[in-house]
Amino acid sequence: MAEIRLDQLAHSYVASPQQPSDYALRRIDHVWEQGGAYALLGPSGCGKSTLLNIISGLLEPSQGRVMFDGESVNALSPQQRNIAQVFQFPVIYDTMTVHDNLAFPLRNQRQPAAKIAERVQEVAEALEISHLLQRKARNLTADEKQKVSMGRGLVRDDVAAILFDEPLTVIDPQLKWRLRRKLKQIHERFNITMVYVTHDQLEASTFADKIAVMYDGQIVQFGTPRELFENPAHTFVGYFIGSPGMNLFEVELTADGVCLAGADLRLSPAVHQALEAHAGQRLTLGIRPEFVQLVEPAESSLRATLDLVQDLGTYKVLDLQLGMTNKSPIKARIEEDQTVPESEVGLLFPE
Ligand SMILES: Nc1ncnc2c1ncn2[C@@H]1O[C@H](COP(=O)(O)OP(=O)(O)OP(=O)(O)O)[C@@H](O)[C@H]1O
Numbered sequence: 001m002a003e004i005r006l007d008q009l010a011h012s013y014v015a016s017p018q019q020p021s022d023y024a025l026r027r028i029d030h031v032w033e034q035g036g037a038y039a040l041l042g043p044s045g046c047g048k049s050t051l052l053n054i055i056s057g058l059l060e061p062s063q064g065r066v067m068f069d070g071e072s073v074n075a076l077s078p079q080q081r082n083i084a085q086v087f088q089f090p091v092i093y094d095t096m097t098v099h100d101n102l103a104f105p106l107r108n109q110r111q112p113a114a115k116i117a118e119r120v121q122e123v124a125e126a127l128e129i130s131h132l133l134q135r136k137a138r139n140l141t142a143d144e145k146q147k148v149s150m151g152r153g154l155v156r157d158d159v160a161a162i163l164f165d166e167p168l169t170v171i172d173p174q175l176k177w178r179l180r181r182k183l184k185q186i187h188e189r190f191n192i193t194m195v196y197v198t199h200d201q202l203e204a205s206t207f208a209d210k211i212a213v214m215y216d217g218q219i220v221q222f223g224t225p226r227e228l229f230e231n232p233a234h235t236f237v238g239y240f241i242g243s244p245g246m247n248l249f250e251v252e253l254t255a256d257g258v259c260l261a262g263a264d265l266r267l268s269p270a271v272h273q274a275l276e277a278h279a280g281q282r283l284t285l286g287i288r289p290e291f292v293q294l295v296e297p298a299e300s301s302l303r304a305t306l307d308l309v310q311d312l313g314t315y316k317v318l319d320l321q322l323g324m325t326n327k328s329p330i331k332a333r334i335e336e337d338q339t340v341p342e343s344e345v346g347l348l349f350p351e
Contacts, residue, residue, distance in 0.1 A: 002068040002160040002193060004032040004055060009064035011050055017062070024050045026217040028064070032161070032195060037187045039204035040197045042214030043240070048197045051214070052163050055195075056083045068160050084153030084162045088169040090145035092152065094138035098129060101137055102151045109156070123151045126186050143171045143179065150183070154190060161193035168203065180206045201225075201241055213237050229288075238286045244317060246286045247330045253279055260285060261322040263302040268351060289317065289333035293348040300346030304330060309340055316340065320347070 011025040020026060025047045032038055040048050053059040055066055057078035065072045073081050092101050102120045111119075124130045127147045132140065137148060146167060153162045164183075168176045184207055187194050196207045204211045205225035212222045213236070220234040225241075232238035238246035251258040253275055257266040265285075267275070275283065297303050304320035307329050314336055319329040330347070334340070 003034045003070075004161060004193065004195075005067040005070070006030045006051075006055075007065040007067055009051075009054065009061050009066070011047075011054060011059070011061045011063075023062075023217055025054075025061070028219055030212065030219055030222065032193055034069075034193055035191045036193055037184065037207060037209050038193075038195045039208035039211045040195055040214060041199065041201060041204040041211050041240075043199055046214045047217045048199075048214055049165060052085070052165055052195070052197055055161075056085050056163055057081045082158060082160045084156065084159045086146075086150050086153050086162065086164045086167045088166045090142070090149040090170070092137045092145055092148050094136070096137055097134055098124070098137055098140070098148055099133040101148050102133075102155050105152055105156050119155055119157070123155050126154070126189060127151050127182065143175045146171060147179070154186060154192075157190075159192065161195065164194065164196040166198055167196070176203070177206070183207055201243075213240065215240075232286070235284060235286065238288075242288055242290075244289055244331050244333070246288050247292070248284050248286050249330070251283050251285045253283060258283065258285060260302065265302065265349065287330075287349050289331040291350055292320075292330065292332040293350065294318075294332060294334065294338075294341055295346040295348050297344050297346040300348050302347045302349075303344055304347055305344050306341055311336075320345065 006028050009025060009028040010023055012023045014022045017023055028051070040051065042048055050059065054061045057073070057076060060074070065074055067073065068081070093104070096104070099120060102123060103116050106116045106119060121130070124133055127150065129144065129147050129151065132144060137145065140148065150167065153159070168179055171179060180203060196204070198204050210222060210224055211228060212219045213228065214220070215234065215236040221228060221232065221237045228237055228241045232241065232246065235248055239248060249260055251260045254264055256272060257264055258275070259265070304322050306318060307321050308319040310317040316334050316336065318332045318334065318340065320332060321329050
């Protein structure tokens with residue numbers, strides 16, 4: 001088990017990179033602490049697999065160092081790094097029994113038979129696959145196979161960390177939730193550093209205590225799910241976290257606030273003063289759909305017309321047009337029993 005430190009890491013698949021866009025990973029400085037449950041969350045192509053493969057040693061970084069417990073492992077092979085990796089698709093031996101699949105990594109290490117038996121039992125019980133131990137792996141369902149694949153990662157007690165690369169892709173939606181819970185319980189029981197790669201924020205927040213959000217080859221924020229929701233440090237985090245994501249609009253600074261779609265929104269003197277330091281620069285206002293308040297048009301200078309209502313069962317999402325043409329609508333999320341406005345509505349943003 002180890003602390004994993006990424007020190008000025010960068011990677012380009014281009015032979016002689018010239019500009020930032022030539023890099024799949026731009027400069028990354030980051031620490032995964034020993035024993036933590038982490039997620040690496042980001043959209044397709046942002047560099048998640050590249051980063052995971054550099055940690056496990058499948059890929060050599062163009063620049064920077066990977067450190068385990070303060071020691072550089074750049075020169076070590078994947079085997080020497082002692083990382084367990086669980087991929088999207090199960091990696092198991094079909095012709096072996098489940099028991100032998102789980103025992104395999106320990107037999108390779110020539111562990112004593114008694115220890116192998118004990119460890120296989122313990123991991124099988126944690127994954128709720130004890131009843132399958134004598135079955136041939138080829139006869140299992142997709143989720144049972146993936147559990148065996150995870151078990152092969154967990155069975156060794158000397159691994160530095162376990163890296164999961166979108167491990168629930170092949171699992172039926174109704175089983176995903178159970179498996180995520182299971183992984184979380186296993187983490188609590190075995191206290192191994194785990195990094196879970198996904199592009200799904202729900203998967204990230206149910207598994208991880210802290211999430212690293214990746215965007216365009218960089219980790220743009222690292223925090224608890226709540227911190228990412230309440231204090232996004234980057235517009236991408238605001239937009240990517242939340243359902244739907246944050247509304248983002250360009251605004252102009254006025255004498256006592258900002259102007260959005262021709263309407264003046266007053267700000268507190270403190271906030272306004274902070275913005276004045278950025279006068280002349282591009283200003284973006286972000287507000288989460290949950291916090292947009294709907295009022296009578298007379299009560300607000302900001303008016304919108306209703307475009308679309310999406311009823312999602314436990315809440316509704318409204319698309320409201322601010323009167324601008326060809327601009328994306330502002331989204332408001334309201335409770336299921338809240339009244340949907342007829343057409344024109346006033347909007348208030350809490351301070
Ligand atoms: N072997 C490769 N050769 C050249 N470019 C690559 C290679 N592998 C990845 N890339 C590029 O590097 C960038 C990051 O890719 P990567 O697969 O790490 O992203 P990702 O976040 O894991 O995406 P996904 O979720 O789709 O797997 C992308 O622009 C991708 O096209």
